[in-house]
Amino acid sequence: MLPRALTVVLLTAILVGLGCSSPESRDLAIEGLTGKLVLTGSSTIAPLALEIGQRFEAENPHVRVDVQTGGSSRGIADTRNGTADIGMASRALAADEQDLLSFAIARDGVSLIVHRDNPVRELSDQQVVAIYTGTITNWKDLGGDDAPITVVHKAEGRATLEVFLGYLGLDGREVQPSVVIGDNEQGVKTVAGNRNAIGYVSIGTAEADAATGVPIRLLGLGGIEATSANVAAGSFPMARALNLITREKPSGLSTAFLKFARSESVHDLVEAHFFVPIQD
Amino acid sequence: MNKLRKRNGTDRWVALLLWLAAALVVATLLWILGDIFSRGLSGLSVEFLVDEPREAGRAGGLGPVLLSTLLVLGVCMAAAVPVALGAAVLLSEFSLGRRGFGRAVRASLDILAAVPSIVFGLFGNAFFSQILGMGFSLLSGGLTLACMVLPILIRTTEQALTAVPDEVRQGAAAVGLSRVTTFKSLLLPAAAPGLAAGFVLGMGRALAETAALLFTSGYVTRWPESLLDSGRVLSIHIYDLAMNIPGADDRASSTAVVLIALVLLLNVSAMAIGGRRSPGRWSP
Numbered sequence: 001m002l003p004r005a006l007t008v009v010l011l012t013a014i015l016v017g018l019g020c021s022s023p024e025s026r027d028l029a030i031e032g033l034t035g036k037l038v039l040t041g042s043s044t045i046a047p048l049a050l051e052i053g054q055r056f057e058a059e060n061p062h063v064r065v066d067v068q069t070g071g072s073s074r075g076i077a078d079t080r081n082g083t084a085d086i087g088m089a090s091r092a093l094a095a096d097e098q099d100l101l102s103f104a105i106a107r108d109g110v111s112l113i114v115h116r117d118n119p120v121r122e123l124s125d126q127q128v129v130a131i132y133t134g135t136i137t138n139w140k141d142l143g144g145d146d147a148p149i150t151v152v153h154k155a156e157g158r159a160t161l162e163v164f165l166g167y168l169g170l171d172g173r174e175v176q177p178s179v180v181i182g183d184n185e186q187g188v189k190t191v192a193g194n195r196n197a198i199g200y201v202s203i204g205t206a207e208a209d210a211a212t213g214v215p216i217r218l219l220g221l222g223g224i225e226a227t228s229a230n231v232a233a234g235s236f237p238m239a240r241a242l243n244l245i246t247r248e249k250p251s252g253l254s255t256a257f258l259k260f261a262r263s264e265s266v267h268d269l270v271e272a273h274f275f276v277p278i279q280d
Numbered sequence: 281m282n283k284l285r286k287r288n289g290t291d292r293w294v295a296l297l298l299w300l301a302a303a304l305v306v307a308t309l310l311w312i313l314g315d316i317f318s319r320g321l322s323g324l325s326v327e328f329l330v331d332e333p334r335e336a337g338r339a340g341g342l343g344p345v346l347l348s349t350l351l352v353l354g355v356c357m358a359a360a361v362p363v364a365l366g367a368a369v370l371l372s373e374f375s376l377g378r379r380g381f382g383r384a385v386r387a388s389l390d391i392l393a394a395v396p397s398i399v400f401g402l403f404g405n406a407f408f409s410q411i412l413g414m415g416f417s418l419l420s421g422g423l424t425l426a427c428m429v430l431p432i433l434i435r436t437t438e439q440a441l442t443a444v445p446d447e448v449r450q451g452a453a454a455v456g457l458s459r460v461t462t463f464k465s466l467l468l469p470a471a472a473p474g475l476a477a478g479f480v481l482g483m484g485r486a487l488a489e490t491a492a493l494l495f496t497s498g499y500v501t502r503w504p505e506s507l508l509d510s511g512r513v514l515s516i517h518i519y520d521l522a523m524n525i526p527g528a529d530d531r532a533s534s535t536a537v538v539l540i541a542l543v544l545l546l547n548v549s550a551m552a553i554g555g556r557r558s559p560g561r562w563s564p
Binding site: 048051054057064066067068069070083182185272273 | 337498500502529
């Protein structure tokens with residue numbers, strides 16, 4: 001008899017509990033956003049998206065933003081089949097991907113840098129290819145001093161490397177580097193310490209360092225100055241957009257997140273990852 | 281006389297080469313450990329072990345990552361060990377396991393053991409995450425790993441059981457012990473060191489895994505609240521810090537130190553447990 005009484009008490013408690021909890025959760029939905037967003041895709045964007053997600057979670061305590069990685073193509077595939085609410089692609093959508101919608105959250109620009117004392121002001125694409133494939137090995141062939149060129153190249157797997165090779169149409173194996181470096185700061189230090197070096201780094205980093213007096217110069221491309229402003233405007237050629245992708249017109253939580261990811265409140269995060277924020 | 285000296289000379293050369301080969305192995309290990317420890321040791325602290333990662337891992341610690349790793353490992357072993365034990369007992373203790381069916385099972389295990397881990401990752405993503413609807417979660421990551429370590433666990437367990445001499449089984453049958461009692465009280469303790477070794481191998485493979493987990497347990501660095509949450513494991517954290525986050529190389533080394541320490545700790549404790557339960561129980 002006692003067990004049955006206990007069961008009744010328990011059941012009542014559970015029902016009362018359920019009754020209590022449902023209006024509460026309705027209140028939460030009114031107060032703010034609830035739910036979970038899954039993002040998958042580009043490993044270039046993933047760390048940035050992770051931090052944007054954390055900040056979004058802090059402002060909306062009942063929201064979870066789960067960021068997964070795996071590459072741009074995976075992000076597009078996952079968005080198509082619904083595994084992801086939002087995909088991440090560090091390239092523009094291809095012709096057969098126009099059924100999806102893309103929202104740029106940042107741009108990634110790469111600039112060639114030389115030492116500040118180097119008299120060379122601008123290089124054509126062909127000249128850059130010739131330098132990096134070892135056809136031109138002396139600055140005097142480019143209107144500079146009679147000095148051998150130190151070619152600074154990025155280690156495999158860096159996003160800037162992909163942008164650089166992609167823009168010049170080079171295969172990584174054709175490049176004849178003198179020095180191979182890891183991150184942007186290392187590239188800036190290498191060029192700043194060698195009058196005859198040429199390298200390429202993220203524009204955001206190079207600009208910040210040049211502004212604080214590090215002896216480097218950013219080289220323009222095709223008559224366009226290498227500045228964050230030109231990258232943001234989309235006119236600087238050695239750059240790409242970092243996009244968030246959705247299958248259909250976003251709604252609810254996705255809209256709020258996309259708006260947040262493109263807003264001023266994440267510009268510091270975008271810059272911390274050496275990308276260029278989108279200016280609306 | 282001349283021939284003898286020549287043979288001695290050859291022997292000495294061969295011995296030297298063997299020493300060199302052994303020294304090379306040790307030197308490689310020391311080099312790797314020295315490199316990682318020299319760069320990673322200074323970044324270690326209690327905060328590093330318990331804090332959440334900040335700034336995509338460039339600051340903060342790896343607390344949630346460590347917890348996720350242990351949870352994935354727990355799910356993997358909880359799922360794999362019973363299945364492995366069952367399959368190994370069938371293969372070694374039942375006549376069925378020695379006939380055609382057993383051979384087929386062994387052959388498929390050997391093939392399964394040679395499958396690259398990224399294939400398990402894609403399988404786990406398709407089966408556990410999508411078809412079974414577990415999404416990116418510690419559960420689907422652990423179960424994917426379980427599939428991956430099963431062949432190692434089964435084959436080592438089977439070998440450990442087969443290595444127990446048949447006289448033990450015959451003696452047990454002669455005094456009228458049931459097969460279950462024989463297994464529990466005689467075979468299992470006798471095979472314990474072998475089981476521990478298999479357990480360690482399986483865990484080592486699981487802890488080192490990156491490819492199988494990237495698409496199953498995922499990339500999220502939040503504190504996991506349930507097994508259905510996504511969580512990043514140490515090896516993926518190291519990969520991401522080293523290859524994807526500028527300026528986090530030192531953090532990658534520190535994380536690697538933690539992973540190596542974890543592997544060593546698990547090895548030592550598994551060996552201790554396996555060693556303690558070894559032969560003594562049944563030998564006179």
